[in-house]
Amino acid sequence: MQAILEKYVSVSTDKVKNWVCAGPVDLYPDDGGKCFKYKGKQIAIFSFSRRNKWYACQNLCPHKFEMVLSRGMTGDAMGEPKVACPLHKANFSLETGKHLNGDLPSIATYPVEVRDGTVYIGMMD
Amino acid sequence: MKRKVVIIGNGMVGYKFCEKFIAAEHSSNFELVVYGEEPRPAYDRIHLSEFFSGSTEEDLSLAGREWYENNGITLHSNALVSGIDRKNKKISIYKGGEESYDYLVIATGSHPFVPPIPGVNKQGVFVYRTIEDLENIMSYGKRILAKGKREAAVLGGGLLGLEAAKALQDMGLKTHVIELAPRLMARQLDDEGGQLLLSSMESMGLQVHLSKMTSEIAGNGAITEIKFNDGTSLDVDMLLISAGIKPRDELAKDSGITVGPRGGILVDDTMKTSDDAVFAIGEVALYNEMIYGLAAPGYSMAEVAISQILGGDKRMVAEVDMSTKLKLMGVEVASFGDHFCEGVPHQSITYLNRYRGIYKRINVTEDGKKLLGGMLVGDSSEYNLLLQYVLNEMPLPEDPESLILPAGKDGGDAAGSLDILPDSAIICSCESVTKGEIINSVAEDDCSSVKEVCACTKAGTGCGGCKPLVTDLVADTLAKCGKEVSNHLCDHFAYERHELYDIVKVRGIKSFNEALDAIGKGDGCETCKPALASIFASIYNETANRQDTIQDTNDRFLANIQRNGSYSVVPRVPGGEITPDKLIVLGKVAKKYDLYTKITGGQRIDLFGARMEDLPLIWEDLIEAGFESGHAYGKALRTVKSCVGSTWCRYGMNESVSFAIMLEERYRGIRSPHKLKGGVSGCIRECAEARCKDFGVIATEDGWNLYIGGNGGANPKHAILFAEGLDDETCVRYIDRYLMFYIRTAKPLMRTAPWLEKLEGGVEYLREVIVDDKLGICDELDEQMEYMVGTYECEWKQAVEDPAIRSRFSHYVNSDEGDETMEFVSLRDQKMPAPWA
Numbered sequence: 026m027q028a029i030l031e032k033y034v035s036v037s038t039d040k041v042k043n044w045v046c047a048g049p050v051d052l053y054p055d056d057g058g059k060c061f062k063y064k065g066k067q068i069a070i071f072s073f074s075r076r077n078k079w080y081a082c083q084n085l086c087p088h089k090f091e092m093v094l095s096r097g098m099t100g101d102a103m104g105e106p107k108v109a110c111p112l113h114k115a116n117f118s119l120e121t122g123k124h125l126n127g128d129l130p131s132i133a134t135y136p137v138e139v140r141d142g143t144v145y146i147g148m149m150d
Numbered sequence: 151m152k153r154k155v156v157i158i159g160n161g162m163v164g165y166k167f168c169e170k171f172i173a174a175e176h177s178s179n180f181e182l183v184v185y186g187e188e189p190r191p192a193y194d195r196i197h198l199s200e201f202f203s204g205s206t207e208e209d210l211s212l213a214g215r216e217w218y219e220n221n222g223i224t225l226h227s228n229a230l231v232s233g234i235d236r237k238n239k240k241i242s243i244y245k246g247g248e249e250s251y252d253y254l255v256i257a258t259g260s261h262p263f264v265p266p267i268p269g270v271n272k273q274g275v276f277v278y279r280t281i282e283d284l285e286n287i288m289s290y291g292k293r294i295l296a297k298g299k300r301e302a303a304v305l306g307g308g309l310l311g312l313e314a315a316k317a318l319q320d321m322g323l324k325t326h327v328i329e330l331a332p333r334l335m336a337r338q339l340d341d342e343g344g345q346l347l348l349s350s351m352e353s354m355g356l357q358v359h360l361s362k363m364t365s366e367i368a369g370n371g372a373i374t375e376i377k378f379n380d381g382t383s384l385d386v387d388m389l390l391i392s393a394g395i396k397p398r399d400e401l402a403k404d405s406g407i408t409v410g411p412r413g414g415i416l417v418d419d420t421m422k423t424s425d426d427a428v429f430a431i432g433e434v435a436l437y438n439e440m441i442y443g444l445a446a447p448g449y450s451m452a453e454v455a456i457s458q459i460l461g462g463d464k465r466m467v468a469e470v471d472m473s474t475k476l477k478l479m480g481v482e483v484a485s486f487g488d489h490f491c492e493g494v495p496h497q498s499i500t501y502l503n504r505y506r507g508i509y510k511r512i513n514v515t516e517d518g519k520k521l522l523g524g525m526l527v528g529d530s531s532e533y534n535l536l537l538q539y540v541l542n543e544m545p546l547p548e549d550p551e552s553l554i555l556p557a558g559k560d561g562g563d564a565a566g567s568l569d570i571l572p573d574s575a576i577i578c579s580c581e582s583v584t585k586g587e588i589i590n591s592v593a594e595d596d597c598s599s600v601k602e603v604c605a606c607t608k609a610g611t612g613c614g615g616c617k618p619l620v621t622d623l624v625a626d627t628l629a630k631c632g633k634e635v636s637n638h639l640c641d642h643f644a645y646e647r648h649e650l651y652d653i654v655k656v657r658g659i660k661s662f663n664e665a666l667d668a669i670g671k672g673d674g675c676e677t678c679k680p681a682l683a684s685i686f687a688s689i690y691n692e693t694a695n696r697q698d699t700i701q702d703t704n705d706r707f708l709a710n711i712q713r714n715g716s717y718s719v720v721p722r723v724p725g726g727e728i729t730p731d732k733l734i735v736l737g738k739v740a741k742k743y744d745l746y747t748k749i750t751g752g753q754r755i756d757l758f759g760a761r762m763e764d765l766p767l768i769w770e771d772l773i774e775a776g777f778e779s780g781h782a783y784g785k786a787l788r789t790v791k792s793c794v795g796s797t798w799c800r801y802g803m804n805e806s807v808s809f810a811i812m813l814e815e816r817y818r819g820i821r822s823p824h825k826l827k828g829g830v831s832g833c834i835r836e837c838a839e840a841r842c843k844d845f846g847v848i849a850t851e852d853g854w855n856l857y858i859g860g861n862g863g864a865n866p867k868h869a870i871l872f873a874e875g876l877d878d879e880t881c882v883r884y885i886d887r888y889l890m891f892y893i894r895t896a897k898p899l900m901r902t903a904p905w906l907e908k909l910e911g912g913v914e915y916l917r918e919v920i921v922d923d924k925l926g927i928c929d930e931l932d933e934q935m936e937y938m939v940g941t942y943e944c945e946w947k948q949a950v951e952d953p954a955i956r957s958r959f960s961h962y963v964n965s966d967e968g969d970e971t972m973e974f975v976s977l978r979d980q981k982m983p984a985p986w987a
Contacts, residue, residue, distance in 0.1 A: 029971075052963045056663075056673070057699030059963040067971075070963070075663060075673060091715045092969050096703050100675035103641065109676040111703030111711055116676075 029090065032066055033083035033133035034149075035122055041136060041147030050142050058108065060084050060095035061146070068135060068146060069095035071119060073106060079137035080119035081146045086110045087130045094132070152181040155459060156241060156249055158231045158401065159257035160186025162195055163432030163448035165212050167255060170449075171456050172221050180459070182223045183249060185241070187230045188280060191215055196445060196612075201284045202317040210281070234405035236425055253427055253459050256402060256415060257452075260395035260433040260443070265305075269367030274388045278314045287390065291321045294387045300324045302388040303376060305364060307334040311392035312478045315356055318390065319479075326357040326384060328376070330393075333360065338474065338485040342502065343527045346509045350481045350528065359384070395443055397434045410436040419465040421455040429455040442470055445612060446579045453582070471541065471579060475526075475533045481507070482530035487523025487540035488513065496522055501554050503528075510554040512536065514546060521546055526554075534577075534619040542575045568619075568626055577619055580612025588620060592627040600624050639898070640677040643670045647823065648895045651685050660690070662700045674700070681898040684785060687821035688893050691938050693945035694784065695955055704783035707959065708946055709765055714972055714983035717765060718758040719745070720782035721772050722818060725792045725810035725830070726753025735775040743768050746980040751862075752789035752827065754780060759981055761968045766956045769946045778818070779946040785899070786821045787828070790814035791839065795832030795849070802832035804849035809878065810838075813847075816882070817889065819942045823896040823905075826889065827861070841869045844902040845885050850874070854881045858888055858913070859906035867903040870913050873921070886935040887920040887928055 047061045047070055055074040060067050067084035084092045089112060097108040099119075106119040117124055122131040136147035155171070157164050168184065171177050186192070193210040201210065218225040232244040240250040262277035264270055274294070276287050291302070300323055304315045307329030318325040327334070333344025334351065348358055365379040367389065377383045397414040408416045408424040414436025421429045421437075431451035433443055442448065447470045457464030473486035488494060491513040501510040508528035514521055521539040526532065532554060539546065539553075547553070573586030587607050597603045600621050604610045610617045638644045643665075645653065650665075659665050662682050666674060674682075679700035686692055694705040704710050709717035721736070736755050740747045743764050745757040760768055782788060792810030796802030810830040817826070829840030830847045840846025846857040852875035860869025873884060896905040909915060918924040949955045961969045973984035 048963055054699050054958070060961055062962045062965050062967075067962075067969070073673060075666070089713075091713075092971050093711070093715045096707070096711075096715075098676045098679055098699070098703070099673065100642075100679065101673040102675065104672065106673065107675075112713075112715075114676060 029085065030087065030130070033085060035131075035133045036135050036147050036149050038136045038147060040149055043148045043150065044138065044145040045148050047144040047146050050139060050144055053144065056099060058095040058097065058099065060092070063146075063148065064150060067092050067095075069097075069108070070137065070144060070146065071095075071099050071106075071108060073099065078106065079139055079144065080106055081135040081137045082108070082117065082119060082122060083133045085132070086112060086115060087124075087132060088113060088115050152179060153252040154181045154183060154250065155253045155255060156251035157182065157184045157255045157257060158241065159259055159432070159434075160184050160188065160192045160225065160227065161257065161259045161432065162192060162212065162445055163259070163452055164255075164257035165192035166445075166449045167257060167431065167452040167456065168218070168221075168223055169213075170452055172223070174456055174460055176460050177456075183251075184218070184223060184225045185229045185231050185243070185249070186225065186227045188282075189228045190281070191218065191225060191227065193281065195279070198278075198281070198284065199313045199317045201281065202288065202320050207281060231401060234401055234407075234428070236405055236407075236428070239427065251427070253429065255455060256423070256428065256430045256434055257432045257448075258398040258401065258434045260397050260441070262391060263394040263396040264391055265364070265393055267364050267367055269369070269373070270391070272367055272369050273372035274369070275367060275373055276388070276390050278310065278317075278390050278392050284317075287317070287388075288321065290388060291318065291323060295322060299387040301326070301384075301386040302390070303328055303384065303386040304390045304392055306392035306394070307331070307358065307360070308337060308392065308394070309335060309474070309476065309478075309483075311390075312351070314390045314392050315351075316479045318388075319355065323388070324355075324357070326359060326386065327351070328359045328362050328364065328384070330363055331360070334358065335483065338483065338489065339525055339527065340490065340511065342500070343509050343511065343525050346502070346504070346507060346527050347478075347481065347483060349504075350507045351479065354479050356479070395433060395441070397436070397441055399434055402428075402430065402434075410439070414441050417451075419454070419468070420458045420463075421451050421466065422458065429458070431455050437466060438468070438470070440470070442472065444472060444474060446471065449580060449612075450582065473523075473533075473537050473540075473579070475530050481528060483525075483527050484530040484533040485523070485525040486533065486537045487521065489523045489525045491522055494522065499551050499554065501551075501556075512550065512554055514550050518550060519545055521550070521553075524554075531618075534616060537579075538571050538575050538577075542572055544570060544572075568623055577623065578607075578609035578612065578616045580616075581608040583607045583609035585623065588623050589627050592624060593631050597624075598628065639681055640675055642666065642672045642674050642678045643682075645669070647681055647685070647898050650682065651688070651894055654682070654685050655689050660686070662686075662697055676702075677898070680705070680785075684821050684823060684898070688938075691819075691941045693819070693943060693948060695945055695948050695952075698955075698958060702785075705785075707762060707765065708779065708783060708949060709760065710783045712758060712983065714974075715762075715969065716758070716972060716983065717760045717762060718756050718782075719760050719765070719768055719772075720750065720754055720756050720780040721777035722780040722814070723754040723789075724814040724818075725790055725807050727792075727807055727811060732775060732777070735772070735777070739768060739771050742771070744981065746977075746982060750782075750789075753791050754782075754789060756782070759974060759983070761972070762959050762961055763966070763968050765959050766950050770950050773944075773947055773950060778944040781819060784821055785824050786819065787814070787817040787826045790817075790828035790830060791843070792830045793832050793835075793837035795830075799832055801835060802849070803851060804832055804854070806830040806832035806838065806847075806849060809847065809854075813882070813885070816939055819945070820889070820893075820938050822889070822893045824899050824901045826902070828885075842866065843869060845869070845888065847881060847885075853877055856881055856884055858916075859902045861901050861903050863901075865903070870906070872913060872917065883932070884920055887931045888916070890931040890935050891916070891919060891927075 053059050053072045058071040069084040070081045084095050096111045107116050116126045117132050122134045138145045192212045230244040233242040240248050302318045302323040303326040304311045305328050307327045315325050334347050363379045366377040368375040399409045399415045402415045403409045415430035417430050417435045432448035454464050454466050475484035496513045510526050512524035575585045591597045591603050591606045610620050637646045680702045683700045694701045698706045746759045750756045790810040790813045792806045795806030827843045828845045829838040829843040831838040831840045832849050842860050842862045846869045848855045854876045855874045856872045857869035858872045974981040
């Protein structure tokens, strides 16, 4: 289990080595998420269409180690964008990865850019 | 060394002594040892009759054994104390052993008083005080019912006697009440009040016999007849005696402590007996020549004794408040202050409404400035306020009659009158909590709900009679502190669900984004999104496909997510009736997609372990075979369970399966604040368990009986009888209206049972709305239901036919593969998710 968790490490914009193309924006639902597969990793990508923002994080919920976060409901807690795990409603910040309603380990987050209608996520590999 | 306080008696007052003692300052220098004669720790005797209506020992328990342990209190149950040796300061235990004490507290309470009538020892004659008594009464009652006998009586028409009568009636016995006095509740009510209570009781089937002196209990071994000294008699097979209480003062008496001429241990205002080291509290204590058979005075006595033992000087008030408020067979009865004012100069103001069964009397001083006391029958809503006037000697308004007259359009407002109460006003008399303490708990201790205030101050935890006043006070204080009384859905919408429902409907708001723009803020969350999704579904009957990202995950993927992120599939099987061909299809589909199968509680078949990307394929096969979505994933109608009914069953009174199928097909797809379940039974044997459902229908000779507001789950509730002897059409109409009214007004994730409980006026009010159309909304409810029924679409059919919707079910955006991390292991020839780490 530890091994699978260690696969996911947050990437900040200044550390990005590779902007990976994750397909056209219309593959993703408005104000919702979808899972993107990259080098054996599952990355959840979310559009916040209302404010024209995109976020990405690991698809793995650290609570019970299930690959489900991309199916979670998005929203905000006092302005902070978040996703709620569909299994037990653990809320994670999509900015910091922090678990907002408990003390699970933080999830890894990744920068997202949209250029010419295409989504790119920032990776270190 | 610690000093030792020994308490004899573990009833309500004995327990309260312990609770208050350990909470008191300096109490850690003392050790508490309790001897109780009953087999279990103290329980709530006030609500004892609820034992008959299904309360358990646990519900009634005041604190479990672990509470005593955790607080360092030694509790000996089943331990009768047989003697007090005052010289050597020790007590002896009947079963053997001794216990020394520094202080002794006698809280032995009372025995039911059994008048010396010939034949009281016959079988079938009971008293009503302990859980054991109740258990014996229940088993004897069942035995005589099984023999086809139905007549039972209660000797004593006082408060406890009438409670006991209700319990007998609830058991299905025809119940008589025999009272020596010329009226019921002679200690609390005057003639007019007693008369009114009598009519109410009689209208509920109780037979009341007043001014009857019992001369003999006759029968060969077991009671069969009660003879009166006026020559009349009554045939009964069971008798409960509730003729008052007798203090259990024998221990004190035997050890030379002074007792009163008619019983009770004599105490002064420090609760000390004639021995300075021995205290008496509760129903055993004789104070001011009176025995106090109520919890509140007993609790005050406990406080006084604690203060005295710990070196304080708290004293018992000279005039003990004996006000009581209770509900007898649904009739509210209360008396407060000096309710008779015998020999006290006063003027009485009365309000009598025989039609509604209401009688109110207040006694005011001759100058009309102060309230002395009074009584209320049929409607005790003003009790708390009136009691405050008495206890705090508050000046009366110029027209004191306004306090008891029915509120007109500009009538009394309880919250407004809170302002006139001084901070010292006792709001909860069981726990002696003042208005000031409640205000402080909100203003300074940051309690923000009635629940928190009650937990913090203990107000409302006794008899609960002050709850309405506490609720008003909390709301009022929160408002005054500028704190919001938040019933809001969440941070994004400052409305309750029913308000949102109305706004969406009136403004014609069609989407979540539109709602956020118009009346909300931020991006929404997992509370408001599904709540609004449900509202859109209820108003426009749109399926979960239109706005899929605001649906809970199960609705979004039209299946139930399971432990490892796989899903389960439940096709609809209306009424639980299924053809062999369809059964074969389910089996084939399960084999094809490697699914685990199990029969559900709602008479259908659940297929587990489906991969998300397989869901549309599975449904293609199912739809082709004629299946539809079962909405097992939605806050929506699940199933209408049925028994086989008169088509096959030799007892059946009607075709329960046909009716269940019709109902299930009628309401399929309708979304609601929480899941909805129905049931139809073909006779009163109730094999469909319809009374555990949100709506349950049971066939009788005279038509359908409709029950509403039941559920299983964590808080099981039996549904309540709503209407009897209905034809098909009326039954459906009532269910239509009930469901629509619930859908409109309930909070999110609130099932019908708690909704009905919270509904002001309860099922009677609901009947007025649905049957009598009191609110004039029945046409609207009917129309909305017709619209829902007429616009039903299977959302799985929509999904498999629309490529855009189908793409929702791929796990990856950039691959057709499924989630390769999902693991199954084998289990009894099927599969299950790999266990969680």
